[in-house]
Amino acid sequence: MTSFSLTPDQIRQYHQDGYLIVPGLLTADEIARLYTVAVDDQAVSRNAINVNDRTGKRSKLSLWYKPGNDIYGLLTRSRRLVDSVDALLDGTAPVCHFHSKLMQKEPRVGGAWEWHQDYGYWYKNEFLFPDQMMSVMLAITDANRENGCLQVIPGTHKMGRVEHGFAGEQVGASQRYVDLALKTMPLVYVTLKAGDVLFFHSNILHRSEANLSDRARWSLISCYNRQSNPGYNEVASAGACITPIDVVPDDALLTREAGGLTEAEANFLAKEDDLALK
């Protein structure tokens, strides 16, 4: 397998817009394996957290801190993802994993996510450097306007951190700043095909609408950090967020035996412990 690396143009685009889509970073075979494990993953369903949006629609997610030898861990730790993140983040310290989550937006049920910056949550964990943090969304199913794909406001990562407060059970960015951002910059619907990967800056404003379609929208979001950026109020990850990732070759996803998560390995988040939901 040839190794993958981002081009200088892609890196420039990320810095300009605050996000970058890499189409087809995963092959159909890889997605098929991931999907087969995910839909049947008992530990994921046992640890699913339901978060209501403003209208009472339920968004389901499972969040864990430790990327292991399970199928998601092999992806999160893969050379192509870690090298890409390394090329995009500010700084030079090793790339670490903060957490991953499986977002399960079920047909006609999957709720909306309010406008927010991920760093709006992570700031509470006392991470100092938003440019050293990012999220990577991998589409396990196609994501489009019908099933509530992600929406972003390009360039908003340059606004710095916006105040966040409660919006239903979720934490959202100040409506005033969202309105001003939308007056200044366009809104982009991030439509993805299964296997496409979206890299986005921890300060880009994003949201998604409910899934009113009859097709599920599943994605894996892995969040990365540099070792030089400790979260001084981050206890749940038990140091994972400043532990360099044990990188695996890209072909591990297809060549290694790997199944779903286990409670003993993954270190799942419980809803009552989530600072972002408090």
Ligand SMILES: O=C(O)CCC(=O)C(=O)O
């Ligand atoms: O999956 C989505 O639609 C958005 C989720 C999100 O932005 C988050 O969990 O921080």
Ligand SMILES: [Fe+2]
């Ligand atoms: Fe987010």
